[in-house]
Amino acid sequence: xxxxxxxxxxxxxxxxxxxxxxxxxxxxxxxxxxxxxxxxxxxxxxxxxxxxxxxxxxxxxxxxxxxxxxxxxxxxxxxxxxxxxxxxxxxxxxxxxxxxxxxxxxxxxxxxxxxxxxxxxxxxxxxxxxxxxxxxxxxxxxxxxxxxxxxxxxxxxxxxxxxxxxxxxxxxxxxxxxxxxxxxxxxxxxxxxxxxxxxxxxxxxxxxxxxxxxxxxxxxxxxxxxxxxxxxxxxxxxxxxxxxxxxxxxxxxxxxxxxxxxxxxxxxxxxxxxxxxxxxxxxxxxxxxxxxxxxxxxxxxxxxxxxxxxxxx
Numbered sequence: 001x002x003x004x005x006x007x008x009x010x011x012x013x014x015x016x017x018x019x020x021x022x023x024x025x026x027x028x029x030x031x032x033x034x035x036x037x038x039x040x041x042x043x044x045x046x047x048x049x050x051x052x053x054x055x056x057x058x059x060x061x062x063x064x065x066x067x068x069x070x071x072x073x074x075x076x077x078x079x080x081x082x083x084x085x086x087x088x089x090x091x092x093x094x095x096x097x098x099x100x101x102x103x104x105x106x107x108x109x110x111x112x113x114x115x116x117x118x119x120x121x122x123x124x125x126x127x128x129x130x131x132x133x134x135x136x137x138x139x140x141x142x143x144x145x146x147x148x149x150x151x152x153x154x155x156x157x158x159x160x161x162x163x164x165x166x167x168x169x170x171x172x173x174x175x176x177x178x179x180x181x182x183x184x185x186x187x188x189x190x191x192x193x194x195x196x197x198x199x200x201x202x203x204x205x206x207x208x209x210x211x212x213x214x215x216x217x218x219x220x221x222x223x224x225x226x227x228x229x230x231x232x233x234x235x236x237x238x239x240x241x242x243x244x245x246x247x248x249x250x251x252x253x254x255x256x257x258x259x260x261x262x263x264x265x266x267x268x269x270x271x272x273x274x275x276x277x278x279x280x281x282x283x284x285x286x287x288x289x290x291x292x293x294x295x296x297x298x299x300x301x302x303x304x305x306x307x308x309x310x311x312x313x
């Protein structure tokens with residue numbers, strides 16, 4: 001076993017995994033897995049810069065994670081940063097802050113690298129299951145971007161497009177700093193148009209419709225699954241590898257897009273940091289299922305974070 005630590009810093013959240021990895025057996029044993037909503041990508045789509053408040057929230061989480069990594073005695077740490085920090089003019093400020101706190105430089109990876117990690121993390125434990133046909137389409141709906149990866153045992157094609165839940169919310173649902181509650185039909189149509197254009201772009205290089213199994217990753221997908229399961233609170237074990245039908249995803253998406261902030265916040269499994277962006281995230285998932293004709297989505301709690309951990313091991 002090799003004790004490793006992986007940090008995934010995205011547009012909406014920063015996550016930590018400390019695990020013991022056994023490459024010989026393909027086993028990854030969690031020691032500590034946690035997530036903090038920091039909204040690093042706040043305003044990036046509009047300003048092109050990481051906001052001071054967003055940086056400080058992220059650095060505060062990094063300080064907490066540094067203590068956890070040290071306490072567990074992890075031998076290796078890899079810090080990967082994705083969409084928001086790719087887009088920001090002042091990303092050097094972010095890099096310096098992380099290096100000072102954690103002692104490692106964040107790797108601002110490309111969308112293609114992000115897709116590789118997501119695919120490995122999501123599918124490594126599906127090997128040998130005869131109830132899930134290949135090829136897989138792994139869809140990782142993040143805050144700033146969504147990754148599409150098609151493959152069998154390895155990645156065959158991948159593409160990252162800018163239709164994350166935070167980006168879509170800020171672009172179409174925020175007026176004078178306030179999120180529409182709920183969205184107007186015109187705003188809903190504008191999000192759908194953006195998503196469809198991005199799916200067209202993804203299909204230029206990724207054969208989405210060849211997929212036999214759709215695997216959905218990240219907070220928008222897992223939150224939809226938690227709602228579908230009617231959980232009294234968020235439960236990773238219940239959500240992991242659950243299956244949600246197209247009809248249920250459509251029903252939940254319509255419910256979220258027509259709900260007020262208070263109604264969304266009252267859902268027992270809803271993380272407070274997702275209340276404003278979950279409608280857009282669910283709509284991305286629904287649009288993907290409609291595009292490829294998927295009857296269901298297989299939901300995975302293992303994703304890019306697990307892929308990062310394997311790359312370290």
